[in-house]
Each structure stands twice: as C-alpha cells, then as structure tokens.
Amino acid sequence: MIYNVPFLAVVVLIAIGAYALLFKRNLIKIAIGLTILESGVNLFLITLGYREGDVAPIYTNLPSGRGMVLPVPQALTLTSIVIGVAVLALILSLIIRIYRKYGTLDSHEMRRLKE
Amino acid sequence: MRKRIGAVVFLVFFAFLLLSVYDLHEFGAPPSEMDDYIIKNTQNETGANNAVTAVVFDYRGYDTLGEATILFTAVAGVMVLFRKGGENEE
Amino acid sequence: MKSEGLSPIVQTIAGILFPMILIFSFYVIMHGHLTPGGGFQGGAIGASAVVMLIVAFGAKNIEKKIREEKLSAFESIGGVVFIAVALLGLVMASTFMSNFLVGDIIFGKIPPFGSNLGILNSGGILPILNLAVGMKVIGGLSAVVLVMALASKEEKNDI
Numbered sequence A: 001m002i003y004n005v006p007f008l009a010v011v012v013l014i015a016i017g018a019y020a021l022l023f024k025r026n027l028i029k030i031a032i033g034l035t036i037l038e039s040g041v042n043l044f045l046i047t048l049g050y051r052e053g054d055v056a057p058i059y060t061n062l063p064s065g066r067g068m069v070l071p072v073p074q075a076l077t078l079t080s081i082v083i084g085v086a087v088l089a090l091i092l093s094l095i096i097r098i099y100r101k102y103g104t105l106d107s108h109e110m111r112r113l114k115e
Numbered sequence B: 001m002r003k004r005i006g007a008v009v010f011l012v013f014f015a016f017l018l019l020s021v022y023d024l025h026e027f028g029a030p031p032s033e034m035d036d037y038i039i040k041n042t043q044n045e046t047g048a049n050n051a052v053t054a055v056v057f058d059y060r061g062y063d064t065l066g067e068a069t070i071l072f073t074a075v076a077g078v079m080v081l082f083r084k085g086g087e088n089e090e
Numbered sequence C: 001m002k003s004e005g006l007s008p009i010v011q012t013i014a015g016i017l018f019p020m021i022l023i024f025s026f027y028v029i030m031h032g033h034l035t036p037g038g039g040f041q042g043g044a045i046g047a048s049a050v051v052m053l054i055v056a057f058g059a060k061n062i063e064k065k066i067r068e069e070k071l072s073a074f075e076s077i078g079g080v081v082f083i084a085v086a087l088l089g090l091v092m093a094s095t096f097m098s099n100f101l102v103g104d105i106i107f108g109k110i111p112p113f114g115s116n117l118g119i120l121n122s123g124g125i126l127p128i129l130n131l132a133v134g135m136k137v138i139g140g141l142s143a144v145v146l147v148m149a150l151a152s153k154e155e156k157n158d159i
Helices: A005-023 A027-047 A072-102 B002-023 B034-045 B051-059 B061-081 C008-030 C039-057 C059-065 C068-092 C126-158
Strands: none
Touching: A005 A027, A005 B002, A027 A072, A072 B034, A072 B051, A072 B061, A072 C126, B034 B051, B051 B061, B051 C126, B061 C068, B061 C126, C008 C039, C008 C126, C039 C059, C039 C126, C059 C126, C068 C126
C-alpha cells in the first residue's frame, strides 16, 4: 500500500477539483476547479502505464539493454489535454459574455435576474 | 439543508475513490500484451522510431481525426460568440 | 491605460526573438517521428510565439497586419490536407488512412531494428500528417487569443 503513492495523489487532486466545482459561487473559481479535475485525470492516465526501471519508448539513441514503458496511455493523454484546452476556451468566452450582460460574477445572483 | 445533502454526497464520493485505490494493480507492473506487440513491430510496419507518434497517427489515427474536429468546433464557437456589427441590420 | 503595448525595449527584443521561436517550432514538428514531439507540441510552441507578439505590441496594431480571417484560412488548409491524405490512402491501398508510402521513394526507408541514429527519410505518411496538424493548431490557438484580446479591450472604451 505504501507504493501506491501516485494513485493517492490522483485521488487528492480529483477531490480538490470536485470540491471547488460543487461548493463555490464565483464563476472563475468554478472554471479553475474544472481544470484541476482534468489535471488529475491526465496524471492517472500516465501513471497507469509505468514499468519499473524502463525508459521512454523511442528507438533513437536508446541506451543498450533497457526495456520500454507502455506507449498507448501516453497517446490517450495527448488527446485529453487538447480536449481540455478547447473546453476551457469556450467556458471563458461564455463568462465574458455573461459578465457584460449581468454586471456581476456571482452565480446565486444570476438565478434571480431572469428577464 | 441543501448544503448538508451536498456534503454527504461529496463524502460518499471521496470514500468510493479511496476504496478503488485499494483494488488497483500494483504500481510498476501493468498488464501489457498489446503494448509488447506494438513495441516489437513499430519499425517494420510504420518505419518510425517514435512509438508514441506511431500510435497516435497510425495505429489509432481515427481518434486524431476526431480531435482535429473538436479543435475546429471550439474555434468556430469562439468566433460566433464575439461577432460584432451584426446587431444593427436593416 | 496605454493600449499600445509595452515599452520599446520589450518591443525590440520580441521582434528579434519571433523568427527564432518559429524556426524551433518547425524543427519540432518535422522531427516528430524521430525525437519526442510531433504535431501538437510544435503547434503549441508556434502559437506561443504569436501570443508573445500580441502582448508586446497591443492587439489593435497586430490586427492591422494579420487579420483574423487569414489565421482562420490557415487553419482550414491544415484540416483539408489531413483529410485529403487520408482519402488518398483509401484510393491507393484498401483501407482508410493506411500507410501507403512505406517502401516507396518519398518517405519510405525502413530503419534497422534496435537503437540507431535516426533517418529523416523514413516514416511513411507520418511527416505529412504532422505538418497538417501543426498548421491547424497554430492557426486555431492564435485566432482564439486574438479575438479574445480585441473583445476585452473594446469593453473598457464603452464604460
């Protein structure tokens, strides 16, 4: 159980991100919580494919006699990072338009100003 | 009242995450049959030295096509939200 | 508030550094099948070079030189090249996006098994796809940052 420290770090990151997503009122803090949750998931994908004592899966100038780490989880993490960037760009654009219309960034005020 | 239900749900979720760490495989010895095949046959079939690039563009190229579509959709969405001069039409 | 950018020292250094960062990003994109890197990583480096220019000179001055329709067209050309090469694989061989250039003249050498120094001439259709994805990422991220910087500046003039 003492060797699973990276998995415990993933659990801490996901818990912090979920707490900020559920219990905060400011819109920018909710966006930051979503980004931290997504960083935790990317870290989990990379640490799934680690073999003890091996190097990166590239054949150019490989040191002789070493094995290789698994390459497929790294490819999935690349796609996940790009998707996170796209979602964050759309969320921030929507926050700019909401601030121009309502004048405040508090999510509890916006429920009452229905016009 | 609503905050108490939210706190209970969050604690149940956190306990479920901790319980699932206990059931995972040991860190440093993953099950790997597909990846052993990919590492052995990258240089014959694709001719590239980089196994990660070969997986992204050759063995799983269809996922990269979907990701290019997501990038295009996000840029189109931001352009639509910040269009000016279109409100005062005749 | 000054809307012209930062001081002249920063503007000079940004003008000197911009072509060097573009050349480095092109190197990372083209050597994607030999060293760590590839289309997405090199595209992010190139987009950060354009963002450095936007911060140093101000968004309005950059918008007079590089309009956002040209950046959008640059991104669309990258997407069309990606799909055209994939459909060409359907015509030449039998499956969609198959690697039909391995063993041919253009990019077709097969490297020997094991550790070697890296041959630029290898890789099949991988360098062409890397170039298409790199163009797409540079155009897309620069257009998003330019549009957001212009929109947030015009609000300060309204109030």
